[in-house]
Amino acid sequence: MRTVNISKKGTSFCPAEEIGRQARLVFQRLADRNFFRGLPHAAFVDEIVDFYCTTNMLHPFREGNGRAQRAFLTQLIRAAGYDINWAEVDTDLLMFATMQSANGVADLLKKILSDAIRLRKTYSFPELSLSKSPSHRSAHEIVLPQAVTSIKTGI
Structure with a gap:
């Protein structure tokens, strides 16, 4: 985990000394919500968007946060019976939506993830x-x- 405070393109992330405590709260909430299993698509997307925004603000590493976040989200999404293919997501648009969500506007991020998350074929x-x-x-x-x-x- 990072030990210094960081910001990127005008967004200040979680203070380094708070990452551990905040991460425990975030992941405890995830466990309490049963990892979002059993939710219909719209409710699932709402939860994933909120989780995405929250974990993005943690930014626990100096580098590789986006890659780590997408890898974790892929596993979380699949474990809940849905699927996502990040290769189908426009990376520039996702970056823009992520920056907007850091400022409290998650509409575009919700649209992107809603379109990208599908029920997994079994x-x-x-x-x-x-x-x-x-x-x-x-x-x-x-x-x-x-x-x-x-x-x-x-x-």
Whole structure:
């Protein structure tokens, strides 16, 4: 964690001596909210936007905060049953939206994240379940060709 106070493009981030305490509060709230699991899309996006803004203001590192934040958010979003592909997000627009949100205006950030976050596709492969006595089957006897066909056909 950083030990000096920093600012960027007119935004002052959390004072270095407060990062630990503030981070505990932020992540405790995340745990208390069950990591935003089970929320409908609009409510989920609202929570993610708030969390994004809050963690951005922590800025716990001297470098790499954005990359670390996106990596963490990707895992958080996926664990809640949604998905995001940051490569589809315009980085300049995201930077502008992030700067706006640091000044209390999160509308653009909400629009960007709402468009980028989607319900994660899940696939079910009941044909992959093992027989009642799995000890009599080896891994290569599981019906993998059917699974590949299912993936290709989108079933």
